[in-house]
Structure formats: structure tokens, C-alpha cells
Amino acid sequence: MKPNLKIADSMLDLIGGIPLVRLNRVGQESGAEILVKPEFLNPSGSIKDRIAKRMVEEAEAQGDLRENYRIIEATGGNTGTALAFVSAVRGYDFVAYVPDKIADPSRVAIMLAYGCEVVTVDTDAYEAARTGESPADSDTGAHGGYLELGGRQLCLDAEREQPDVWYARQYSSPANVAAHREETAKEILEKTDGALDAFVASVGTGGTLFGIAQALKEHDPDISVWGVEPAGKPMVGDPGAYPLIPDISDGIIPDILESGLIDGVFTVNDEEAIGMAHRLAEREGIFCGMSGGANVEASLRLAGTLGSGKRIVTVLPDSRDRYLQFEKYTT
Numbered sequence: 001m002k003p004n005l006k007i008a009d010s011m012l013d014l015i016g017g018i019p020l021v022r023l024n025r026v027g028q029e030s031g032a033e034i035l036v037k038p039e040f041l042n043p044s045g046s047i048k049d050r051i052a053k054r055m056v057e058e059a060e061a062q063g064d065l066r067e068n069y070r071i072i073e074a075t076g077g078n079t080g081t082a083l084a085f086v087s088a089v090r091g092y093d094f095v096a097y098v099p100d101k102i103a104d105p106s107r108v109a110i111m112l113a114y115g116c117e118v119v120t121v122d123t124d125a126y127e128a129a130r131t132g133e134s135p136a137d138s139d140t141g142a143h144g145g146y147l148e149l150g151g152r153q154l155c156l157d158a159e160r161e162q163p164d165v166w167y168a169r170q171y172s173s174p175a176n177v178a179a180h181r182e183e184t185a186k187e188i189l190e191k192t193d194g195a196l197d198a199f200v201a202s203v204g205t206g207g208t209l210f211g212i213a214q215a216l217k218e219h220d221p222d223i224s225v226w227g228v229e230p231a232g233k234p235m236v237g238d239p240g241a242y243p244l245i246p247d248i249s250d251g252i253i254p255d256i257l258e259s260g261l262i263d264g265v266f267t268v269n270d271e272e273a274i275g276m277a278h279r280l281a282e283r284e285g286i287f288c289g290m291s292g293g294a295n296v297e298a299s300l301r302l303a304g305t306l307g308s309g310k311r312i313v314t315v316l317p318d319s320r321d322r323y324l325q326f327e328k329y330t331t
């Protein structure tokens with residue numbers, strides 16, 4: 001958000017400009033100062049408003065997205081909500097390809113409310129076709145990077161077969177990383193006067209972690225940067241298992257793995273992420289989603305290893321309103 005803004009030209013001007021909040025009652029025993037960035041305060045309720053706006057604006061500027069085009073994207077939820085919101089403001093039709101496993105009714109209802117179309121993707125059928133085996137455990141696939149693979153293939157097909165379509169491709173979009181490097185990280189550095197010891201963020205596409213890591217390490221290479229992933233299927237935390245499929249999973253995660261910018265990865269399970277999200281609501285009045293809970297859980301674990309007196313910054317990517325019927329740590 002622009003400082004001192006009185007009348008916004010559109011809702012897009014209200015994206016960003018979000019301060020940090022100190023935790024007062026959760027994690028006191030850690031001796032660290034934990035600062036959270038409530039990114040659910042963005043207009044459609046998540047950090048993804050930043051990348052949706054930037055991806056659309058850059059595609060318009062490059063002539064890839066034009067009037068009367070349809071936007072398509074494979075998304076577990078927040079990028080869908082954010083692109084639905086930005087499409088409503090800019091006048092585009094938008095189709096979200098949402099994995100059935102995390103097509104939570106509240107999340108889909110939010111997307112539909114912005115006037116977009118939702119196509120549900122059969123995640124197990126795609127995974128079985130890709131690997132030749134039926135997925136063993138439906139609980140292990142909560143990582144957006146895995147869940148979205150089937151939808152990404154459908155988007156590729158639609159892009160090839162249909163006219164006037166722009167496929168956003170958040171998983172490999174330079175605009176995704178740039179939004180966090182140039183905007184989210186800038187806010188963190190401004191609001192801390194550049195004084196922080198560590199940054200922690202959950203990985204879906206990896207855009208948040210990679211963009212912010214680039215800016216923080218450039219500011220001060222001693223700031224450590226940590227990823228957080230659902231325990232079932234880490235990607236950055238288990239590079240050997242990462243399925244590198246051209247046009248489907250190349251892009252930001254492989255770039256992160258090659259960059260050497262990340263100091264480590266925490267894995268957090270559903271129970272820990274959900275438990276922390278509940279504690280944040282009950283003890284801090286912070287109504288964040290489960291990946292925000294996972295980020296704070298990982299920040300407290302990190303605090304235990306860094307020693308007292310350190311300042312750790314993390315993000316709360318979305319609001320708990322989209323998990324009211326189905327609580328799960330998804331990225």
C-alpha cells in the first residue's frame with residue numbers, strides 16, 4: 001500500500017505495505033524476538049496478491065496478455081484467489097485448475113465469489129499416470145509443488161489448443177520471485193531498519209523464500225534464510241526426490257537448489273502447523289492459515305538453535321478463513 005494514500009485508483013493499490021508484528025505470548029520461552037508479517041491483510045487475503053498483480057502487469061507490458069484473453073493457472077488456492085481478484089479488477093476471465101485434494105469448499109467459494117471458473121483436477125489419477133503407481137498415502141501430497149503438477153499439464157494443453165489464453169506459470173515466473181525480492185523483502189528491511197538475524201518461509205513455488213533470500217543476503221550475507229515444508233513430501237529438503245519435468249516443475253525450485261542461498265529446511269507436520277495456528281489465534285489474536293502456523297513453529301525451533309536475543313522474521317501467507325472446513329498444512 002502506498003504511504004498516506006487517501007483514494008486508491010483500484011483495490012490493486014491496497015496490496016502490500018504490511019508491517020511486522022512482535023509475538024508477545026507465543027514462544028516467549030525461546031528468548032528470541034519473533035516478528036511475523038501478516039500477509040493475509042492483502043486485499044484477497046494472501047501474500048499471493050503481490051505476485052498475481054506483478055505477473056499480470058508484466059504480461060500486459062510484454063504483450064503476452066491482451067484484452068479479452070483468458071488467464072489460466074494451476075493453483076492449490078491462494079494464487080487462484082489472488083488471480084481471480086486481480087482478473088476481476090482488470091476485466092479478464094480466469095480459470096483456476098485446483099487439485100481435488102485441497103479443493104476446500106471455503107477456498108473454492110472465495111475464488112468463485114470473484115467470478116472465476118474452477119476446474120477440479122484429479123491429483124491421484126495424474127500421479128498414477130506419471131509414476132505408473134497409485135499414490136500410497138494421500139496425506140503426503142500437501143506440498144503445492146507436487147499437488148499442482150496435474151493442473152500444470154492441463155494448463156499446458158489448454159495453452160497449446162486454445163486461442164487467446166495466457167498461462168501465468170507461477171512456479172517458474174521471474175515476476176513471482178521479483179515481487180518478493182523487490183517488494184516483500186524491501187518492506188522487511190525497511191521495517192526492521194535492516195536489523196534481523198534470520199528469515200523463515202514455507203515453500204510452495206519457492207517464490208517467497210527465493211525472492212526474499214536474494215534481497216536479504218545482498219543486504220547482509222550473515223542473515224540466515226530457512227525454508228519450511230510439509231513433512232510428507234519435502235522438495236527443497238529432499239532434492240533427490242524432486243521430479244524434474246520440463247515445463248511442469250522446472251523453474252524456481254531448481255533455481256533455489258542451485259543458488260546455495262538457503263541455510264536449511266525445516267519439515268513440519270499437520271498437527272504442529274495446525275496446533276500453532278490455533279495458538280496464534282487464541283494467544284495473539286492472529287487469524288492465520290496453517291502455513292503461517294508452520295512458519296512460526298519452525299521459527300521457534302530455529303530460535304532454540306540460534307540462542308537468545310536473536311531477531312527472526314517470518315511471514316503469515318494467508319488467513320484462516322480458507323481452512324474453516326478442512327484444516328491442513330498446504331503450500
Ligand SMILES: Cc1ncc(COP(=O)(O)O)c(C=O)c1O
Nearest residue numbers: 203204205206207208291317331
Ligand atoms: C498457504 C500458503 N503458504 C505458503 C505458500 C508458499 O509460497 P510460495 O509459492 O511463494 O513458495 C503458498 C503458496 O504456494 C501458500 O498457498
